[in-house]
Amino acid sequence: MLSPLAAFVRGLPKAELHLHLEGTLEPELKFRLARRNGIELPQRSEEEVRATYRFHDLSSFLQVYYPAMAVLREAVDFHDLAYEYLRRVHTQGVRHVEMFFDPQAHTSRGVPFASVVSGYRSAIVRARREFGISAELIMCFLRDLPAEYAMATLLEALPYRHWIIGVGLDSDERGNPPRKFAAVFERARREGFLLTMHCDIDQPDSLEHIRQALEDIGVDRLDHGTNIVSDDRLVELARTKGIALTCCPISNSVVTEQMKAPEIVTLLDRGLLVTINSDDPAYFSAYIADNYTALAEQGELTREQLITLAANSFRASWITPARQEAFLGEIDSYVGRA
Ligand code: HPA
Ligand code: ZN
Numbered sequence: 162m163l164s165p166l167a168a169f170v171r172g173l174p175k176a177e178l179h180l181h182l183e184g185t186l187e188p189e190l191k192f193r194l195a196r197r198n199g200i201e202l203p204q205r206s207e208e209e210v211r212a213t214y215r216f217h218d219l220s221s222f223l224q225v226y227y228p229a230m231a232v233l234r235e236a237v238d239f240h241d242l243a244y245e246y247l248r249r250v251h252t253q254g255v256r257h258v259e260m261f262f263d264p265q266a267h268t269s270r271g272v273p274f275a276s277v278v279s280g281y282r283s284a285i286v287r288a289r290r291e292f293g294i295s296a297e298l299i300m301c302f303l304r305d306l307p308a309e310y311a312m313a314t315l316l317e318a319l320p321y322r323h324w325i326i327g328v329g330l331d332s333d334e335r336g337n338p339p340r341k342f343a344a345v346f347e348r349a350r351r352e353g354f355l356l357t358m359h360c361d362i363d364q365p366d367s368l369e370h371i372r373q374a375l376e377d378i379g380v381d382r383l384d385h386g387t388n389i390v391s392d393d394r395l396v397e398l399a400r401t402k403g404i405a406l407t408c409c410p411i412s413n414s415v416v417t418e419q420m421k422a423p424e425i426v427t428l429l430d431r432g433l434l435v436t437i438n439s440d441d442p443a444y445f446s447a448y449i450a451d452n453y454t455a456l457a458e459q460g461e462l463t464r465e466q467l468i469t470l471a472a473n474s475f476r477a478s479w480i481t482p483a484r485q486e487a488f489l490g491e492i493d494s495y496v497g498r499a
Contacts, residue, residue, distance in 0.1 A: 170453040170467065174491040176257040176474040177250065177438050177449050179384050179407035181301075181331070182239075182281060183230055183263055184441025185246040194232040194241070202232075214444055219361055219416045223333060226444065230266050239280025240287075246442075247288035247296060253450040254471075256488055257478055258296040261329055264314055265303045274314075278321045297326040297479065299357065302345065304330050304337035311345045319352065326479050327355035329384065334364045339373040346378050355479055357382040360389075362413050362421065368392050375399060382407065382477060389433075390424045396431055405434035405477030410456040411447040412440035422460035429466060436474045468496055 163171065188210035195202050204210045216222040233239060243260070250258065260281075267277050278298070285296045300318055302311035318325055328349045330342060339346075339358055346356055357380055360371045367388040374380045375398055386406045389395050399406070406428065410420040429435045437456060442448045447455070457467055475488040492498075 164454075166457055167450065167454045169464070170457065171253050171450045172495060173254050173453070173467065173471045174256050174488055174495055175254050175449065175453075175471040176259070176436075176478045176480075176488070177255050178259045178382070178405075178436055178474060178478060179261075179409055179438035179440055180246075180258060180449075181261045181263070181441050182243055182246065183233075183266060184226070185443050186229055186232075186242060187245070187443045190241065190245055191229060191232050194234075194238050198232060198234045198238070200232055214446075216415055216444075219364075220333060220335075222416060222441075222444065226441070227266055231270065233267060234272060234276075236276040236280035236283070239277050240284045243281045243284035243296075244288060247284060247292065247294050250448060251288070251292040251294040253448060255449060256294060256491070257475070257480060257484075258294070259299055259326065259479060260296055261299050261301045261331065263301050263303060263331065264318070265306060265310060268314070268317075269306075274317050275321075278318070278324060282321075282324045295480075298324060299327045299329050300325050300354075301329040301331040301359075302342060303332040304342065304359075305333040308341050308345055311342055312348065315345055315349055315352070322352065322354070325354065327357055327381070329356075330358035331384075334359065334361045334370065336365075338366065338370050339378050343378060346380075350379075355382075356380045357384055357407075359384040360386045362387055362417050364388075368395065371395055375402070375404065380404065381479075385409065385413075387413070387421050387424050387428070390427055396428070396433065400432050403434060405436055405473065407436050407438050407477075409438050409440035409452065410459070411445050411452050414455075415445050420455065420459050422456055425456065426460045426462070426466075429469065434473050434477045435470065436477050437470050464496075468492060 188207035382405050384407045408425050414420040439449045475485045
């Protein structure tokens with residue numbers, strides 16, 4: 162039985178803007194794909210897989226995250242991963258998703274780029290037809306690999322540009338500032354991609370990385386970016402430029418000690434386009450509705466603040482203004498304002 166808060170959150174129309182497709186690999190699917198591809202897993206059961214999900218920071222998470230992807234080999238595997246995620250979240254009020262994927266985590270293992278992108282794309286088309294959910298792909302570069310590899314990946318993606326709405330930057334941020342990828346992002350912008358990038362929680366040089374993303378790269382959105390709260394000038398810059406933050410409360414509580422609820426609420430109160438998302442839901446055992454509910458409880462959010470967060474998710478998304486208005490109208494109907 163859902164609590165009244167959880168039930169309200171679940172029905173609230175919303176978009177998800179910070180979601181790693183590879184982070185939706187549930188142990189059950191991992192076993193299914195391993196069996197299909199004839200791969201022997203080190204763990205014997207789903208419980209044993211879950212037991213390896215113990216993280217204390219971003220690096221320890223990434224050390225479990227990347228090896229798990231070995232079960233993804235063929236286009237159909239990528240299809241199944243994305244399809245299972247879309248099937249699950251369309252029951253949680255999610256109307257639209259902008260989903261990250263990490264092609265280099267697969268091409269570096271010999272999986273063709275085309276298998277990755279065509280598998281994901283076929284799931285998007287199928288889920289739209291079956292569930293009415295819309296989705297876009299954002300291609301992330303792995304920031305701990307050389308900028309030249311990112312540039313080569315960007316060029317490899319150009320024949321598929323109609324399937325990829327934007328580019329992002331993820332993986333280990335330590336020693337890998339946004340500036341390292343300035344030429345890649347500049348080229349991506351020229352090729353017509355929208356730009357976003359991770360500025361993870363409590364990293365060395367967090368504020369300088371956020372500054373570079375906003376001022377030197379000129380991103381359209383910022384992933385996490387919550388540390389901006391301690392720099393008034395950058396908060397004002399993001400606010401006046403309308404740069405949204407894709408916050409992930411439960412992910413924060415896994416890679417640091419806290420959900421950062423007070424910081425997220427402060428940013429919302431200061432008029433930033435704050436959104437709530439799940440990041441890597443299979444690894445953090447929490448999908449988007451769980452993130453809204455947990456934040457509402459920890460941050461003592463009002464119903465109005467929850468509605469603002471859902472509205473922000475559409476305002477910050479990369480859909481047309483007309484579709485944004487239509488989704489905002491759906492929120493109004495849901496909360497009885499229409
Ligand atoms: N940060 C960096 N890399 C990632 C993340 C994240 O939140 N999730 C998956 N890869
Ligand atoms: Zn992320």
